Amino acid sequence: MERAFAIMEYFIMWITRLVLFLFLVLIVEMLLPQTAMRKYVHIVLSFLFLLMFLHPLFQLFNMNINQAISQSINTFEQSLNENQLKNQIENKKIEIQASQDAYVEEELIVQMKKQVEEGLIENYGMEILNVQFRSNENITADTLAQASIYVEVQENTKKSEVKEVVIGNEHAQNNQSNDETLQEVSDYLAEQWEVKPEQLDVIKKGEK
Numbered sequence: 183m184e185r186a187f188a189i190m191e192y193f194i195m196w197i198t199r200l201v202l203f204l205f206l207v208l209i210v211e212m213l214l215p216q217t218a219m220r221k222y223v224h225i226v227l228s229f230l231f232l233l234m235f236l237h238p239l240f241q242l243f244n245m246n247i248n249q250a251i252s253q254s255i256n257t258f259e260q261s262l263n264e265n266q267l268k269n270q271i272e273n274k275k276i277e278i279q280a281s282q283d284a285y286v287e288e289e290l291i292v293q294m295k296k297q298v299e300e301g302l303i304e305n306y307g308m309e310i311l312n313v314q315f316r317s318n319e320n321i322t323a324d325t326l327a328q329a330s331i332y333v334e335v336q337e338n339t340k341k342s343e344v345k346e347v348v349i350g351n352e353h354a355q356n357n358q359s360n361d362e363t364l365q366e367v368s369d370y371l372a373e374q375w376e377v378k379p380e381q382l383d384v385i386k387k388g389e390k
Contacts, residue, residue: 226258283320298374306367309338327377336387
């Protein structure tokens with residue numbers, strides 16, 4: 183009789199623990215955000231519930247449930263650490279790639295400026311202040327034809343002084359409007375950079 187009562191008491195306690203644990207699982211899953219962490223927590227909680235559910239069987243075969251729980255937690259922590267390490271490595275790769283892309287783009291702009299620097303001064307008395315690519319992706323020499331290119335120019339002071347000394351007051355040939363000059367500059371840049379004229383937006387400093 184006492185044995186039957188002890189067995190009944192054990193099973194009541196077992197069921198009570200299961201119910202309380204299920205209630206705890208529901209609360210935890212409601213509080214957790216929708217992230218990769220939630221997936222791992224769900225797996226661990228499910229495994230712990232399974233261990234608790236099979237606890238009588240463990241007792242029957244004299245198994246150490248505490249050791250089993252400890253092993254499951256260690257496995258979870260190891261998986262979590264591996265996942266975090268993988269994310270950190272991936273983020274680092276993205277940062278390095280972004281830095282390399284930015285460097286390549288900056289070098290391309292430097293080369294483009296050097297390529298037309300002398301011709302702009304000699305032919306139009308202009309120099310480039312700024313070049314920007316307007317694109318959702320980083321631009322390289324191979325993808326230059328896909329970008330919109332913003333170019334800001336200004337008159338070259340040294341060239342203007344030389345012209346004034348050599349030519350004096352003969353300014354008839356310089357009566358072109360700013361728009362015409364900028365259009366010529368745009369056509370020149372398009373030819374030198376091997377892009378379409380419509381890709382270029384050439385603006386003179388101080389004008390919009």
